[in-house]
Amino acid sequence: MTIQWADGHQSAYDFELLRWNCPCAECAGEMGIPGKLATTSELSDEQIDLDQIEAVGLFGVRPYWKDGHSTGIYGLSFLRAICPCDECAAVRAAR
Numbered sequence: 001m002t003i004q005w006a007d008g009h010q011s012a013y014d015f016e017l018l019r020w021n022c023p024c025a026e027c028a029g030e031m032g033i034p035g036k037l038a039t040t041s042e043l044s045d046e047q048i049d050l051d052q053i054e055a056v057g058l059f060g061v062r063p064y065w066k067d068g069h070s071t072g073i074y075g076l077s078f079l080r081a082i083c084p085c086d087e088c089a090a091v092r093a094a095r
């Protein structure tokens with residue numbers, strides 16, 4: 001999945017990266033309770049394959065994974081924050 005940002009920056013995400021960063025309460029946890037991904041070391045093919053992806057207003061995108069999971073809504077600011085390109089990784093490492 002590729003996003004072209006208004007400032008000209010481009011981010012390319014592979015599906016596995018997106019799934020590992022699923023922001024839903026089940027995967028990422030909430031209110032101090034660790035989510036499923038905290039105790040997962042490997043994802044299945046179905047978990048990292050997309051059925052479809054839906055735009056959620058101006059706010060973000062919602063992927064429908066092949067394993068039936070679809071509760072994670074990825075906000076655009078969140079997506080920008082996890083941009084895997086070298087430039088953004090360097091910025092994150094410097095923080």
Ligand SMILES: [Zn+2]
Pocket residue numbers: 022023024025026027028069071072
């Ligand atoms: Zn999730």
Ligand SMILES: [Zn+2]
Pocket residue numbers: 009010011083084085086087088089
């Ligand atoms: Zn980037």
